[in-house]
Amino acid sequence: MRLSRCYLPAILGYVIPLLLIGVAALTSGWFNMFNNALSDLGHAVRSNVAVIFNLGLALGSLFILLFAIAYSTRFNKLMSILLVLTAFFLNLIAIFDEVYGRLHFIVSVAFFISVGVLLIGYSITFKKYITSLLALAISASSWYLYFNYRVPEGAAIPELVSIIVVLPFYADYVRRVCSLCKV
Numbered sequence: 001m002r003l004s005r006c007y008l009p010a011i012l013g014y015v016i017p018l019l020l021i022g023v024a025a026l027t028s029g030w031f032n033m034f035n036n037a038l039s040d041l042g043h044a045v046r047s048n049v050a051v052i053f054n055l056g057l058a059l060g061s062l063f064i065l066l067f068a069i070a071y072s073t074r075f076n077k078l079m080s081i082l083l084v085l086t087a088f089f090l091n092l093i094a095i096f097d098e099v100y101g102r103l104h105f106i107v108s109v110a111f112f113i114s115v116g117v118l119l120i121g122y123s124i125t126f127k128k129y130i131t132s133l134l135a136l137a138i139s140a141s142s143w144y145l146y147f148n149y150r151v152p153e154g155a156a157i158p159e160l161v162s163i164i165v166v167l168p169f170y171a172d173y174v175r176r177v178c179s180l181c182k183v
Contacts, residue, residue, distance in 0.1 A: 013064035020056025
């Protein structure tokens with residue numbers, strides 16, 4: 001069985017950022033996922049691995065955008081718009097790294113909100129209310145613990161939780177879209 005070309009940008013849209021975040025974290029020599037935010041890896045002045053981290057986010061956003069425009073728009077307009085917004089905010093995190101202070105915080109919050117809205121869009125589109133809302137609750141709980149109790153001290157864990165809980169829904173959406181593609 002040959003996979004549709006549709007899968008390539010969709011898969012690279014999350015594999016590249018996660019892979020390069022992992023490479024940056026492992027090669028930094030200082031990153032601790034319990035005490036740092038993932039974005040600490042992208043600080044252009046303080047991080048020795050900023051290029052790796054920010055390149056991962058920028059490439060990931062490009063592939064998500066490509067999937068949304070080239071393939072998803074034929075299947076579902078709402079999900080396509082939400083994917084474009086998510087890709088846009090992901091790219092803004094790479095552009096406005098931690099050097100930009102408050103602006104970086106704002107675009108990061110916008111990205112994680114867009115991921116949550118994408119999950120809600122999926123829930124509405126495919127009527128998968130219980131599982132997607134459970135995933136959203138897990139993500140929100142991790143942020144609640146972080147912002148209210150500083151558990152953990154750094155934001156990397158709630159950031160990763162927010163991404164990991166949405167991946168099965170993204171993968172299901174990709175499967176649905178790509179199963180209809182003829183190329």
